[in-house]
Amino acid sequence: MTAVTAARSAGTNRKRRAGASGVRRRLAPYVFVLPFVAIFLAFSVYPLFYTARLSFTNWRGTGAAEWVGWENYTYLLTSPAFWSSLGNSATLWLLIIPAQLVLGVLVAVLLNSATLKLRGLYRVGFIVPFVTPLVAVAQIWVVLFDRDYGAVNALLGLVGLPDVGWLTTSAWAKPTLALLFLWKTTGFIVIILLSGLQSINGSIYEAAAIDGASKPRQLWSITVPLLRRTIMFAVVLQTLAVFQMFAEPFVVTQGGPYNSTTTAGYYLYNHITRADLGTGAANSFLLVILVMVLSLMFVRMLRAKD
């Protein structure tokens, strides 16, 4: 349609020029997407197909690759280490997501009030952890939560509590990593929830207040149901992030103690360091399937309630 307009406005007495610009116009989009398509084919599509093929071989980075069929997959699916890495990620998920949602909704609702003083300060302050480099703060975590010299145990000592082996006991290592993740990303979730809150019509609350609904009641019966889409969106995002969690255990615990923080993402990385590339590729695909199934599950839950 716009092509017609352009051709017409180019003038009938200049048909030749209009024809040339028409050709240019038809070719232009191919030229514009070409750099993207080249990079995309070379560094996304090709590696993806390569992983698929690799996952059926026992290649170790050198020599000839031998076709092993489903062996890598059956090896992983019957390997306790693989399941325990998924279990560790699932435990972290449980430690992180519910706490983050409660905290996120509470903070977002409070910040959504236009009359709240210092709103700007809170909003900026809460997002600071999210913009800091993960590796830098993960290292600060190592120092803060050190059993003997850390500030956290020193603080606990002030109120008479005993030292905790945050990073050195398998019972505490997961909560310490969960705390890092919560600290780092809750501000981000608050921003997402705030954007959802801003689309809720304020008159609903006035009606509820007239009906005598208390503030907590309004939060639970109005805000949370209306925010369900945004909350689910946040859950999907964070589920992807938790199951891919890698830098936190890499820097803070190296997967220990006793593999208690070997997350799904860290376990996958271990295949690379051992040059067990076939198994690693199979592991990648299993993880993709898991993450996609989880995402679809949450989307289904969302639809079912609509």
Added chain:
Amino acid sequence: MTATAKPERRTRPRIGSHVFLMLLLVAFLAPVAWALVSAFKPAGDIVSSPLTFDPSEFTLDNYRAMFQDVPIGQGFFNTAVVLVFKGAITMFFAPLAAYAFAKYRFAGQNLVFGAVLITLMLPTIVLIIPLLLEMKALGWVNTYQALILPGAVDAFAIFWMRQVISAVPDELLDAARVDGCGEFGIFWRVIVPVIRPGLAGLGVLTIMNIYNDFVWPVVVASDERMATLQVVLSTLAQNITGNRIGADYATVTGELLAASSVALIPLLVLFISLQRHFINGILAGSVKG
């Protein structure tokens, strides 16, 4: 905006909210603030009395030792190179491709854009192993190309910019065409100025992502000469956890805090000066998944 913006008669709940928010704010800022301040304490004091700060003991020793022992300058340099080139490629080619998707009809359009959408849902770690092998085959391990090119034209950037450019009215483009503007001229002189706010958001998000990127750099460029800032930092914590005993611990901790502070500051400054774009960028960025 106006959801709860109605007159407050009682003030008690407000005080409660402020106490809650303030406590949380302190918890959110404390780790960073503690690191920034502690880096100026004598290394021995950081470990022996982590909660106090005596201004008379103020020292730059940790920074001095860190700059001597840690190749942080090299890390900054490598990160800067990647930022400049990868950032420029993303900021130019992603909106250009997005422009084609938003304002033209061409063969294969839906197929390619569908592929973009699928990439958005794929966990990034899937590609790490085959990409690493590809880099080995190309002889690119521990090179700038390996750090710059994969992911340079981000699927997410295209997805976001397509939405932004779709909102630009077609009349504007047609008017430019009547004035004799070429197809690229329309992009450069009409689209780019109009979508500047969106580009600013993409810009800050791109800087943040490249600066903080860790998984790919640590896999493909772990060599000391090629290590980016984040990779350099990650080796420090391993020094601590790997070598826990001895007086050395204090020195290493001091260096670690100094290095972390130096790495934090550029992003904090950028964030505070551009917070509106940052929040817009993060919000749009959250579509990623």
